Amino acid sequence: MQTSSSLDGSTSSQHPPREVAVFVHRGDRLLILHRVREDYWHVVAGSLEKGEAFADAAARELREETGLVAIPIDLRLEQTYAITEREQPLYPPGTTGVVIGNFHVYAPEGWEPVLNEEHDRHDWVPFDVARELMYWLETQEAIDLLAGRLRTRA
Numbered sequence: 001m002q003t004s005s006s007l008d009g010s011t012s013s014q015h016p017p018r019e020v021a022v023f024v025h026r027g028d029r030l031l032i033l034h035r036v037r038e039d040y041w042h043v044v045a046g047s048l049e050k051g052e053a054f055a056d057a058a059a060r061e062l063r064e065e066t067g068l069v070a071i072p073i074d075l076r077l078e079q080t081y082a083i084t085e086r087e088q089p090l091y092p093p094g095t096t097g098v099v100i101g102n103f104h105v106y107a108p109e110g111w112e113p114v115l116n117e118e119h120d121r122h123d124w125v126p127f128d129v130a131r132e133l134m135y136w137l138e139t140q141e142a143i144d145l146l147a148g149r150l151r152t153r154a
Contacts, residue, residue, distance in 0.1 A: 017083075017095045018048040020058040021139060022072050023146050026107040029124040030143065032133060033065065033113070036120045041133040054101030062105060067114035072103035077145055079138045102142045 022044035024031035032041045046061040048054065058072040079100045083091060091098075113122050125133070127147040134140050 014092055015090050016047050016050065017091055017098045018054070018057075018101070019045060019098055020048065020054055020061055020101045020103060021045045021142060022058050022062050023075075023102070023104040023142065024062070024066065024068065024107050024113075025104060025127075025146070025150070026109065026124065028126055030127050030130040031066070031107065031113065032123050032125055032130050033115065033119040034121045035118060037118070040135040041130075042135065043139060055103070058101065058103040065113075065116050065118060068105070068107065068111065070105045072105045075102040075104055075142060075146060077102040077142055079141070081138055100138055102145075104146055
């Protein structure tokens with residue numbers, strides 16, 4: 001099992017130490033996206049821009065990565081992962097961890113994502129399958145939380 005890392009192959013010298021993850025679901029299926037550069041499956045995710053709030057970043061990343069314009073719902077699950085010494089040059093001096101804000105959104109029936117250049121394919125899979133395909137521990141934990149909440153509402 002992996003711990004998180006924000007090495008995304010970007011040529012940018014510094015990433016903000018705040019990120020969002022957006023879990024797009026419809027019924028008992030979760031949207032997963034295959035990241036081209038890193039060659040793994042993930043959910044909608046990205047870094048906050050300077051001065052941007054978590055909710056605004058979640059909506060922006062959702063729109064940029066899938067074309068879906070919606071207001072993501074805060075999962076109220078804030079996570080932090082430590083950055084490694086190897087990753088340190090990617091972040092502002094003194095950064096030791098990255099905070100993740102987690103959100104979810106219901107996908108309209110019949111809607112399919114329009115992927116940006118970060119992704120080469122997508123799939124709609126059951127939550128347990130999505131969890132097993134996720135590279136990051138934090139993403140797995142957020143899927144567990146969302147799946148549990150959706151089960152209790154059903």
